[in-house]
Amino acid sequence: xxxxxxxxxxxxxxxxxxxxxxxxxxxxxxxxxxxxxxxxxxxxxxxxxxxxxxxxxxxxxxxxxxxxxxxxxxxxxxxxxxxxxxxxxxxxxxxxxxxxxxxxxxxxxxxxxxxxxxxxxxxxxxxxxxxxxxxxxxxxxxxxxxxxxxxxxxxxxxxxxxxxxxxxxxxxxxxxxxxxxxxxxxxxxxxxxxxxxxxxxxxxxxxxxxxxxxxxxxxxxxxxxxxxxxxxxxxxxxxxxxxxxxxxxxxxxxxxxxxxxxxxxxxxxxxxxxxxxxxxxxxxxxxxxxxxxxxxxxxxxxxxxxxxxxxxxxxxxxxxxxxxxxxxxxxxxxxxxxxxxxxxxxxxxxxxxxxxxxxxxxxxxxxxxxxxxxxxxxxxxxxxxxxxxxxxxxxxxxxxxxxxxxxxxxxxxxxxxx
Amino acid sequence: xxxxxxxxxxxxxxxxxxxxxxxxxxxxxxxxxxxxxxxxxxxxxxxxxxxxxxxxxxxxxxxxxxxxxxxxxxxxxxxxxxxxxxxxxxxxxxxxxxxxxxxxxxxxxxxxxxxxxxxxxxxxxxxxxxxxxxxxxxxxxxxxxxxxxxxxxxxxxxxxxxxxxxxxxxxxxxxxxxxxxxxxxxxxxxxxxxxxxxxxxxxxxxxxxxxxxxxxxxxxxxxxxxxxxxxxxxxxxxxxxxxxxxxxxxxxxxxxxxxxxxxxxxxxxxxxxxxxxxxxxxxxxxxxxxxxxxxxxxxxxxxxxxxxxxxxxxxxxxxxxxxxxxxxxxxxxxxxxxxxxxxxxxxxxxxxxxxxxxxxxxxxxxxxxxxxxxxxxxxxxxxxxxxxxxxxxxxxxxxxxxxxxxxxxxxxxxxxxxxxxxxxxxxxxxxxxxxxxxxxxxxxxxxxxxxxxxxxxxxxxxxxxxxxxxxxxxxxxx
Numbered sequence: 001x002x003x004x005x006x007x008x009x010x011x012x013x014x015x016x017x018x019x020x021x022x023x024x025x026x027x028x029x030x031x032x033x034x035x036x037x038x039x040x041x042x043x044x045x046x047x048x049x050x051x052x053x054x055x056x057x058x059x060x061x062x063x064x065x066x067x068x069x070x071x072x073x074x075x076x077x078x079x080x081x082x083x084x085x086x087x088x089x090x091x092x093x094x095x096x097x098x099x100x101x102x103x104x105x106x107x108x109x110x111x112x113x114x115x116x117x118x119x120x121x122x123x124x125x126x127x128x129x130x131x132x133x134x135x136x137x138x139x140x141x142x143x144x145x146x147x148x149x150x151x152x153x154x155x156x157x158x159x160x161x162x163x164x165x166x167x168x169x170x171x172x173x174x175x176x177x178x179x180x181x182x183x184x185x186x187x188x189x190x191x192x193x194x195x196x197x198x199x200x201x202x203x204x205x206x207x208x209x210x211x212x213x214x215x216x217x218x219x220x221x222x223x224x225x226x227x228x229x230x231x232x233x234x235x236x237x238x239x240x241x242x243x244x245x246x247x248x249x250x251x252x253x254x255x256x257x258x259x260x261x262x263x264x265x266x267x268x269x270x271x272x273x274x275x276x277x278x279x280x281x282x283x284x285x286x287x288x289x290x291x292x293x294x295x296x297x298x299x300x301x302x303x304x305x306x307x308x309x310x311x312x313x314x315x316x317x318x319x320x321x322x323x324x325x326x327x328x329x330x331x332x333x334x335x336x337x338x339x340x341x342x343x344x345x346x347x348x349x350x351x352x353x354x355x356x357x358x359x360x361x362x363x364x365x366x367x368x369x370x371x372x373x374x375x376x377x378x379x380x381x382x383x384x385x386x387x388x389x390x391x392x393x394x395x396x397x398x399x400x401x402x403x404x405x406x407x408x409x410x411x412x413x414x415x416x417x418x
Numbered sequence: 419x420x421x422x423x424x425x426x427x428x429x430x431x432x433x434x435x436x437x438x439x440x441x442x443x444x445x446x447x448x449x450x451x452x453x454x455x456x457x458x459x460x461x462x463x464x465x466x467x468x469x470x471x472x473x474x475x476x477x478x479x480x481x482x483x484x485x486x487x488x489x490x491x492x493x494x495x496x497x498x499x500x501x502x503x504x505x506x507x508x509x510x511x512x513x514x515x516x517x518x519x520x521x522x523x524x525x526x527x528x529x530x531x532x533x534x535x536x537x538x539x540x541x542x543x544x545x546x547x548x549x550x551x552x553x554x555x556x557x558x559x560x561x562x563x564x565x566x567x568x569x570x571x572x573x574x575x576x577x578x579x580x581x582x583x584x585x586x587x588x589x590x591x592x593x594x595x596x597x598x599x600x601x602x603x604x605x606x607x608x609x610x611x612x613x614x615x616x617x618x619x620x621x622x623x624x625x626x627x628x629x630x631x632x633x634x635x636x637x638x639x640x641x642x643x644x645x646x647x648x649x650x651x652x653x654x655x656x657x658x659x660x661x662x663x664x665x666x667x668x669x670x671x672x673x674x675x676x677x678x679x680x681x682x683x684x685x686x687x688x689x690x691x692x693x694x695x696x697x698x699x700x701x702x703x704x705x706x707x708x709x710x711x712x713x714x715x716x717x718x719x720x721x722x723x724x725x726x727x728x729x730x731x732x733x734x735x736x737x738x739x740x741x742x743x744x745x746x747x748x749x750x751x752x753x754x755x756x757x758x759x760x761x762x763x764x765x766x767x768x769x770x771x772x773x774x775x776x777x778x779x780x781x782x783x784x785x786x787x788x789x790x791x792x793x794x795x796x797x798x799x800x801x802x803x804x805x806x807x808x809x810x811x812x813x814x815x816x817x818x819x820x821x822x823x824x825x826x827x828x829x830x831x832x833x834x835x836x837x838x839x840x841x842x843x844x845x846x847x848x849x850x851x852x853x854x855x856x857x858x859x860x861x862x863x864x865x866x867x868x869x870x871x872x873x874x875x876x877x878x879x880x881x882x883x884x885x886x887x888x889x890x891x892x893x894x895x896x
Contacts, residue, residue, distance in 0.1 A: 033816075083816040100814040100825070103807040122856040124647070124724035131697040132726065134841075134881030134888060138858045145862060151877055151889035176893050220694060221883040237700070248890070261854060262819055264651075 003029045003077070004321055006095060006109040007314075008084050011039020012303045013294020014115035015067035016310030018076050021113075021318040029077040029109070031084055031097060037071075038064035039117055040140070041303065043147045046168055048195070052304035063303060087112060088265050089287050111289040111317050114263060114277075115310060118295040120165070121255040128160070130217025133224070139165040139253040143172065152176055154249025158226055159183040160214050162190040162197070164301070166253025171200035180204070181245050184212040184228045186235060189366045191255075191392045193301060213237065214250065223248055256299040266290060273342045274298040280331060280349040281357040282316035283309070288326065291317050298344050298360070301394045305360065312358065327351050330407060337375065337413035339365050341391070350407040357399040361412060366390045369417040372397055376410045389414065419599060420446045423612035425590055425626055428459040430755050431618035432570035432577075433767040439580040440787075441771075441779045446610070447574060447582065448602075450589035450622075452883050453843045454836060455570040458620050459760075460846065461696065461728025462643070463674050463682060466562035467758045468505065470525035470533070471664045477738045477769075479528045482758040485765035486560055492764060495787045496572040498564055499677040505561035505659035506541055508713060509554045517663050518556050525558065532559045545658055547716040561659050565677045566760055567846055575836045576789035580782065584836065585610075587884055590619075593629040595746050600630075614748045616770070621693040621731045623753035631745040636735040636753050640693040641668075643685030644702035647724040648717075649854050650679035650821075660713050668757060671709035673717070678821075678849065683710060683717065690729065698725045723854055730756040738762070740770055750774060792830045794848060796822035817867070818860040820853025828864060832871045839872045841865060842882035861888070 005021055007014045010032030018030050036042065041049070044060030051057060054066065071078075082099040095107040120138035135154060142153045143165060155178050159166045162185040170180045183201060188211045190197050201208050209228060215237050216227040230241035258276035260268070269278045269286040277285040277292040284291050293313035294306045320326070330350040334357075336343050343361040367389040374382035374397070382403050386395065397412065404410070421443035424431045432454065435447040449456070466489050472478035493500045509518040518535075525533050534557050541555040542548050548555075574584050589605035593615070602610040617626045627634035648655075653675075662670040667687040674682040686702045703725060710717055733739060733754030743749040752770055759766075771777050795813045798806060807813045812826040831837055831847035841857070841864055844850055850864050851857030857864070865888060869876045877889040 081815070083819065085816060085819075085822070098814050098816055100811050103811065103814045104803065119855040120858045122723065122858060124722060124856055127646075127698075127703055127722065127725055129698045129700050129703065129725075131695075134886045137861070137888075141858055141861060145889060146893065149862065149866075149876060149889070150892060150894035152891040152893055153888060154890055177891075215700065217697070221881075221886050259855075 001105060001107040003027045003107065004110045005029070005113065005317055006031065006093065006107065006111070007113045007115055009039065009115035009117055009294075009296065010037040010078065011115065011117050011294070012041055012064070012306040013117070013296065013310035013313070014039070014113070015064070015071065016307040017113045017115055017293060017314035017317070019067065019070055019074075020311040020314030022074055022076065023318050023322065024075070026318065026321055027077070028075070029079065029107070031079045031082050033081070033083045035081045037068050037078065037080070043144050044168070045147050046172070049303050052302065053307055067307075084262060086265055087263055089290070093289065111291070111321055113291045113293060113313050113317055114260060114296050115294045115313070116259050116262070116296045118256040118299055119259045120252070121257055123252060126254055128214050128217065131219055133217070133219035133222050135219065135223030135248050136217065136250045137252065139163070139169045139251040142249070142251050143169055146172060146176065152178055154178060154247070156181065156247045157249040157251060158245050158247045159251045159253060161185060161252055161254035162192045162208060163253035163255060164192045164196050166251055167192045167196040167200040169251055169253070170206050171204060174204050174206070180206050181247060182207045182209055184209045184214060186211070186213045186231060189390060189392070193392065215242070217250065223250060226250055256295065258296045258298065260292070260296055271342065271346060274344065278346045279344065280329070280347040280352070281345045282320070282349065282352055283313045283345065284316065284320070289320065298342065301392065305394060309360070332407065332409040334359065335409065335411045336361065337411040339363055339414035340412050343412050348410070353401050356401070359397045359399060359412065361395050361397070363389055363391055363395060363414050367414070367416050371415050371417060373413045373415060374399060374403070374410055375413060376405055377408050379405065381405055381410070385417070420444045420610070420612040422446070422614045422616060423448060423602060423610060424616045424618055426618035426620055427454045427570060427574060427584065428457065428618065428620050429455060429566055429570045429760060429763045430620070430752055430766060431616070432573040433763050434616055434618055434752065434770060435582050436573040436577040437767040437771045439577040439582040440781050440785045441777055442782055443779060445577065445582040446585060446612070447577070448585045448588035448590070448610070450587070452586055452840060452880065453838050453846070454574055454584065454586070455567040457696070458728055458731060459570055460567050461645070461726055462566060462760055463672060463685065464563050464566050464676060464760070465659055465674055466500070466564055467761045468525065468530045468558040468560040469528045469758070469761070470507065470521055470530055470556070470558055471669060472528065472758065474524060474527040477740065478758060478762065481738065481762035481765040481769060483529045485758070485762040486562070488764035488768070489562060489564065492569065496569065496576055496789045497791050498569050498572055501563040501675065501677050503561060503563050503658050503675055505558040505661055506536075506545065506548075507556040507558065507661045507663060508541070508548070508552045509663065510551050510712065511553060514663055515554045518554055521663065522556055530558065530560060533557060545656060545660070547655060547714045548660070549712060549714050551712070563659065563674060563677060569763070571836050571847065572789050572791060575791070575834065576787070578835050579789065580785055590626065590629070593626070595630065600749065614750070614775075616750045616752060618752045620755070621729050623731060623751065624733070627743070627751055627753065630749055631743055634751070635744070636733040636739045636751070638693060638754070639732050639734060640690050641687055641730045641732040641756065642690045642695065642727055643687055643730060644698050644706065644727040645682055645684030645725065646703070646706060646722050647726070648681040648683065648721040649723045652681045652718060652721050653679035655718070656681060662709070662712055671706050673710070673713055685728070693729055696727045696729060698727045702727070723856060732756040738766065740766060740774055742774060792834070794827050795824045817863045818850035818853065820855055821849040823848050823850040823860070825867060828867050829871055832868060839868055840880045840882045841868070841888065844868065
């Protein structure tokens with residue numbers, strides 16, 4: 001098999017990428033592991049999707065369907081129930097696929113967009129002590145069991161981490177008749193969207209314990225009880241603050257990590273912070289012709305931004321494929337400065353700078369008011385004020401080519417306005 | 419009526435069962451849990467020690483060195499993985515170098531072959547991540563690493579092929595001697611009868627012993643060990659087992675490359691009162707990180723995917739206790755099997771059968787020592803993969819992407835003679851869920867496959883023990 005552009009993943013990012021890459025000269029292929037398109041949106045039956053893309057509140061499946069409908073009758077190939085197990089870069093990309101229907105298949109592609117989403121951080125990764133009974137799982141797994149398979153995983157539930165999936169599941173399990181006893185968050189602020197705190201916890205009188213974590217788990221075969229404790233500013237548990245909850249389920253909503261584990265043979269350069277590829281403003285990695293977007297690149301707070309990033313990757317991949325001759329790159333860094341955890345893109349390619357750079361980033365500190373400063377050679381070249389800045393919410397900033405004073409590296413800082 | 423019942427399907431019970439299955443006797447191995455090898459065998463360092471540490475002249479020293487050599491045969495007969503890592507024991511100063519010399523003498527006395535010294539710099543050339551403060555290293559080339567519960571499962575599979583039987587969820591609550599045999603009463607109300615009984619019940623072995631005698635010569639003093647597991651992408655960061663100098667409490671906190679590419683860090687070692695307490699603790703995890711500094715300061719703790727704890731069946735009897743009961747002939751205790759129990763296991767089985775029981779029966783003429791497991795798909799070469807996928811299209815469906823497990827691998831793990839129908843049982847056999855995402859993606863798939871293959875409803879599929887369903891309430895009933 002041969003194609004021009006292969007998109008790995010048929011979720012929010014991949015679908016948007018495919019739509020924006022459409023061109024009469026290009027053969028495009030989407031590869032999706034599940035038997036249907038839509039990705040994780042399919043299990044997100046709550047509403048709130050699409051406010052920015054469609055100025056409407058849609059459910060996850062409805063949101064996905066807008067894109068799936070738009071793809072119909074378009075010149076795009078789709079392989080469902082198919083997993084990419086290896087990608088190697090030779091002259092072109094050599095991709096190995098596997099499926100029950102077709103066994104192993106080999107595919108050659110001129111460009112690749114990785115839109116493989118993210119996975120949930122586990123108990124092991126955050127080293128929660130205690131016994132290891134059944135009844136402890138990532139919130140997304142419980143969501144899948146409930147919304148896709150029609151089963152509740154427990155009746156008395158506690159949730160560790162205030163990530164959005166945990167908050168959504170607090171409401172969802174309550175509505176299905178389970179009792180949610182509380183949510184503990186290690187940080188002194190919530191890690192979920194404010195609207196989810198209000199609509200999923202406050203509206204159901206579910207307590208949120210900030211600066212708390214789970215410090216013990218009891219139950220030999222089945223989860224019986226958990227202990228939470230308040231933590232100090234070094235995240236060490238404070239003795240005497242223990243609270244015990246008798247529960248049969250502990251859901252974990254402690255973070256998402258880009259899922260790019262299957263692409264090791266590409267030798268893509270990675271950021272230790274986002275745990276995914278380092279890209280320039282075209283979302284291209286150090287591997288020529290390889291693009292990454294959506295939650296596979298960095299974890300977004302809203303699906304709308306995932307789609308926008310997918311669109312961007314589709315557009316730039318198309319431009320790359322239609323380019324007669326690939327010009328040399330002139331790469332400089334876009335570095336995270338004070339109070340900024342990371343910035344995507346990580347690099348500017350000055351030789352391909354034709355459009356405004358869409359910078360997405362996360363801050364390290366909650367602030368009522370602050371200003372973002374873009375600095376080049378010690379000089380502030382762009383200033384943007386913002387309110388209600390929080391690490392849980394992704395920030396955006398657009399740098400126009402004319403804002404840049406030279407072809408030197410830039411930094412983005414955040415300053416608190418008191 | 420059986421000739422032999424083995425209580426406990428840990429690696430000790432499993433290899434004893436296999437050894438007995440060579441003879442013309444009927445053998446049944448039972449376990450109180452829902453699967454083979456659920457405790458000490460699945461929670462240890464997985465090291466086949468060379469035998470540098472046990473006291474010379476002890477049964478531990480003898481059976482450790484013998485057992486180490488026997489694994490080379492088991493590798494071929496039972497198709498178990500064996501990583502020939504070798505080991506380094508490290509010293510940091512004159513005092514520790516002196517102790518290293520003594521350890522070397524002890525190793526030689528125990529019959530450990532091929533040992534030699536390296537300077538710190540020489541060792542760092544081979545293992546560049548070793549701590550700069552290490553001045554001298556004792557190299558133990560015969561140290562190996564295996565995958566312990568696979569040894570048990572394959573040993574019992576081979577024993578079954580040779581006529582033995584396995585029964586799970588068989589929790590012995592009392593034992594009576596009746597005429598010429600023993601009657602084992604189980605928790606579920608049923609009984610089992612056997613002419614001979616072998617107590618290989620691990621941390622429960624003194625409780626079993628007390629069912630037939632008042633004052634057994636040993637008592638279990640359980641000792642907990644906590645560990646970290648690094649993701650398989652840590653493969654190659656360390657290629658030897660790295661030991662500090664041993665102390666009375668054990669071999670210390672180690673770095674152990676594993677057969678699937680992971681690296682194990684640990685264990686702690688402290689006495690506990692509850693022999694079933696396999697919980698991990700904040701203190702334990704801190705202790706491991708603190709003590710690893712003496713071995714290396716280049717350990718990627720951000721690659722930790724899991725922590726776990728195991729309980730060692732340390733006993734008041736200093737050596738392994740492998741003896742016939744003083745009260746009843748035909749009842750044998752194989753107890754106090756802590757480190758180097760895994761290493762010694764094949765030699766323990768041989769020693770028990772040939773020197774303690776002194777079985778005086780003919781071998782089965784048709785005994786087949788070979789177990790040929792169905793290999794996991796990802797371990798095959800490309801040509802074999804193409805052949806297998808033609809025969810079994812479900813190899814085309816990749817269920818667990820972290821460990822590259824196919825649907826057919828899971829089906830094979832369910833249906834083999836020693837198969838299992840639980841989420842953790844499948845993880846033990848096919849490794850689905852053993853990787854980076856710890857089953858976050860594939861658990862629901864595995865659950866559906868188990869339900870389909872064993873013809874039960876999804877909410878009847880257990881996590882591990884009996885009555886541990888993952889799904890507790892159906893929400894869309896008619």
